Amino acid sequence: MKNLFARYRGSYISYVTLYFFAYFTLAIFSSVLPVYLTDIGKSAGEMSFIMSSSSFFCLAAVPLMGYLCDRTQRPRLISSILSAGMAVGSLALAASQKTWTLFLLQGLTMSFFSATQTVSEQLAAKSPYRYGVLRVWGTLGYATGAQASGLAVQIFPGPMLFFMAAASSAFTVFGYSTIGGKEIPIRPVDKPDTFPLHGPFHKAGLPPKKTENHLPPVTSFLRDPRFLLYMFITFVVMGCAAVNNTYLPLLLKDFNVPTGAIGTALSVGTLVEIPVILFSNKFMDKFSSKTLLLSTMVIFAAQYLFYCTAAGPWAVIIPLVLLKAIATTLMMMLNLKVVHNLVLPGLATVALSIVSACNGLGSIILQNAGGAFANRFPIQSLYLILTGFALLSLLLSLFLRIEDREKVFG
Numbered sequence: 001m002k003n004l005f006a007r008y009r010g011s012y013i014s015y016v017t018l019y020f021f022a023y024f025t026l027a028i029f030s031s032v033l034p035v036y037l038t039d040i041g042k043s044a045g046e047m048s049f050i051m052s053s054s055s056f057f058c059l060a061a062v063p064l065m066g067y068l069c070d071r072t073q074r075p076r077l078i079s080s081i082l083s084a085g086m087a088v089g090s091l092a093l094a095a096s097q098k099t100w101t102l103f104l105l106q107g108l109t110m111s112f113f114s115a116t117q118t119v120s121e122q123l124a125a126k127s128p129y130r131y132g133v134l135r136v137w138g139t140l141g142y143a144t145g146a147q148a149s150g151l152a153v154q155i156f157p158g159p160m161l162f163f164m165a166a167a168s169s170a171f172t173v174f175g176y177s178t179i180g181g182k183e184i185p186i187r188p189v190d191k192p193d194t195f196p197l198h199g200p201f202h203k204a205g206l207p208p209k210k211t212e213n214h215l216p217p218v219t220s221f222l223r224d225p226r227f228l229l230y231m232f233i234t235f236v237v238m239g240c241a242a243v244n245n246t247y248l249p250l251l252l253k254d255f256n257v258p259t260g261a262i263g264t265a266l267s268v269g270t271l272v273e274i275p276v277i278l279f280s281n282k283f284m285d286k287f288s289s290k291t292l293l294l295s296t297m298v299i300f301a302a303q304y305l306f307y308c309t310a311a312g313p314w315a316v317i318i319p320l321v322l323l324k325a326i327a328t329t330l331m332m333m334l335n336l337k338v339v340h341n342l343v344l345p346g347l348a349t350v351a352l353s354i355v356s357a358c359n360g361l362g363s364i365i366l367q368n369a370g371g372a373f374a375n376r377f378p379i380q381s382l383y384l385i386l387t388g389f390a391l392l393s394l395l396l397s398l399f400l401r402i403e404d405r406e407k408v409f410g
Contacts, residue, residue, distance in 0.1 A: 121336050
């Protein structure tokens with residue numbers, strides 16, 4: 001038995017377990033949860049308020065966890081603890097219906113996932129296996145979770161949704177604890193006042209200082225205008241994506257699409273991203289960050305334009321299947337690529353966490369603004385606003401300069 005566990009630890013199957021169940025859990029909280037909230041009597045404003053809670057909590061939780069992961073060099077342990085917290089939070093959500101209680105529990109639970117996501121992305125990039133063949137299991141997990149949660153809301157009592165989330169979170173804990181013994185490596189950075197054991201100082205007989213391993217200050221990349229511009233772009237883009245995640249199921253419901261069918265559409269749409277993830281090594285490092293960013297902005301804008309002009313359910317379902325998951329997946333992979341090429345070695349986790357927190361701030365502001373807008377105007381009018389924001393992001397992306405010095409997806 002001990003030998004079997006030793007063979008399982010760090011194996012490809014252990015990574016499959018982690019990514020499948022982590023994204024299965026995410027699907028439960030992001031696919032049909034808005035439908036569940038409206039079914040228990042929450043208004044559009046209340047629903048947006050609850051859904052934005054995760055972003056609110058992420059503002060503090062994600063950078064803090066990223067900092068702890070970089071400083072302690074124990075990201076898998078920290079992620080295991082947070083995933084266990086997700087299981088507990090899911091069970092608490094099953095027994096809650098008050099708006100403020102749902103806000104607090106949803107926010108706390110999903111901030112735990114967001115904090116672990118930056119770690120899991122880096123683990124995929126730094127693992128012995130290619131990024132695409134690992135992350136594809138996250139896609140399959142999300143697709144399965146979206147379908148399962150849609151059926152759960154339609155067939156079973158509402159709390160079943162959260163029991164499923166608790167179980168999948170427990171499997172995620174097991175995944176983090178078995179994917180191998182090595183943590184994310186941090187490369188040493190030379191201090192400015194050090195010099196090597198050869199050269200003019202050594203020849204002069206001066207005592208050389210040995211290179212020391214240390215992390216550069218966190219503020220080093222926060223002073224980079226390129227990083228700040230990228231943060232603002234992701235603030236707008238991911239804020240709009242959060243609004244889209246919340247209101248797209250409701251847009252389909254307005255067209256009288258059953259909840260189970262909504263889950264199916266979201267599930268199939270997620271599966272479309274499999275080739276993007278599986279062959280990420282073929283194009284993510286081949287094309288420049290700017291080219292990929294501009295292309296992604298065009299996809300977001302086209303998607304929202306289709307939704308705001310749709311005359312029937314199929315006019316929503318087709319772009320949902322073909323564009324939604326691809327756009328968000330490209331943006332997620334771009335975060336990994338851009339951040340690794342903008343920040344100094346050793347600060348990638350905390351930088352990704354800060355970008356994630358910025359995304360969360362965008363989600364808070366835009367989701368609550370979207371909720372207020374949807375209380376007064378049709379949902380399709382909201383998508384017209386999102387189209388404008390996507391075009392603004394496209395314009396801002398033209399001014400971003402990134403030197404692609406590191407291959408992330410090879």
